[in-house]
Amino acid sequence: MNIKEASEKTGVSAAAIRYYEKESLIPAIDRTPVGNRDIDDRIIRRIRFVTQMRAAGMSIENLRRYIELFDAQEDNTKEQKALLKEQLAVMEEKRDDLQAAIDHLNYKLNHFYDHMEATEAELRQLEKQHAEKIAKQTPEDDDEF
Amino acid sequence: MNIKEASEKTGVSAAAIRYYEKESLIPAIDRTPVGNRDIDDRIIRRIRFVTQMRAAGMSIENLRRYIELFDAQEDNTKEQKALLKEQLAVMEEKRDDLQAAIDHLNYKLNHFYDHMEATEAELRQLEKQHAEKIAKQTPEDDDEF
DNA sequence: ATAGACCTTGATGTGTACTTCAAGGCAAGA
DNA sequence: TCTTGCCTTGAAGTACACATCAAGGTCTAT
Incomplete structure (x- = not known):
């Protein structure tokens, strides 16, 4: 799914999704051959998680630290x-x-x-x-x- | 009590107290003859209330609307x-x-x-x-x- | 082949909630 | 009287979390 569909599905703006990716709140998103983001359900779940935590008042900074722990191998x-x-x-x-x-x-x-x-x-x-x-x-x- | 003492008592910076007064989150503070703020316990309680609501994620704007209702007769x-x-x-x-x-x-x-x-x-x-x-x-x- | 609707990146702009700065006033102590 | 320490206001600066813009690429339909 492209970024617009993902935006509609999650209620998060395309700009915000790009921002979250840049800030590593969500993992690096796969690209199509021409370089467009191809967003799957795993990303959607992470976007929703971020939205939830943000709504609860967690800062981007704290959220990233938290997520890094889960992503670390x-x-x-x-x-x-x-x-x-x-x-x-x-x-x-x-x-x-x-x-x-x-x-x-x-x-x-x-x-x-x-x-x-x-x-x-x-x-x-x-x-x-x-x-x-x-x-x-x-x-x-x-x-x- | 002066603004510094009020700041120490509440943990809210002097600048923030002035800001809250300007934004009508707390009532107009009494002044000494030379124009310095003279802060009493009623103001302290309101500062604490504001702090609590802010910590809970209420915006200045919503908080003012809420407080205006109470201040209205x-x-x-x-x-x-x-x-x-x-x-x-x-x-x-x-x-x-x-x-x-x-x-x-x-x-x-x-x-x-x-x-x-x-x-x-x-x-x-x-x-x-x-x-x-x-x-x-x-x-x-x-x-x- | 040209329009329209997507997409990309990087740069810049915006609103909120303060913080910091500049310039100056008042009062007490050395 | 001069330094110290408090205060004042208004203006400007800052951090965060995006939003918006500029310049360009790709794909589909007419």
Whole structure:
């Protein structure tokens, strides 16, 4: 398949696919006799993997280091292990940051719903909810953030 | 507290704090008589909130839209709710992508350990581990990605 | 054989989110 | 008073991750 089809299949622009190849995020792509890229499903899978990791916030640089480990034939076991662990730590920290932010937003959303329902139900339960709101407020942090 | 102390307290550079103020991610900061910023705990909390959301991958633009809703006096409850939910979904997807990659890496790391120990233990358990390796391979996707 | 639709590479441009620089002001200590 | 250390603003510079452009090649159809 040519680069345009690959682009349509993955949702990644042709320019980005070329860029990923240049940056070694995907392996060197086979060429047709005239030099055009001939992209197979293995490449498609790798493009999708890259897309996923990029969406999750991993940098090109970290992603390349990560991928190099998988592509390496020799076992530089000690270095590889160290790199893998390092990368794992980066990713876990990122995930934890995300989780913290998710928790924050979820708290906010629940807090919020009370207020909305009060409005939508035309204040029928206003007093009860007012009490709930006060109960929910964190003691030190009276502020909205 | 001055901007340097605020920077040290939050881990955000003084320049970035000024930038956030300019971009309305944090409210206008009070000034001393000579015009220096005088930063209180409310600002510190907002800086931390911004840091958390930025770490979670929210753009400055989206963050400002989100914050504007809170700073507005009218109830934009519907829009606020929609924005919160939208952002939450984005973040949860990112987290899940990251978790998948973490699982992948962890699997690799374990796999790896086996191999290392084999080498270090001078291949004593080679046959057993070879069998394990084969058992571990995923059926449809023989590729590493 | 000429247009149209693909492709190539290398160079340059762009948006985001800051960082760094330049030029200067204020306050305290030697 | 002069150095040190903080601050201010506006402008310009930087890194990342592409996007876009320029100049040209190939293939197919009319």
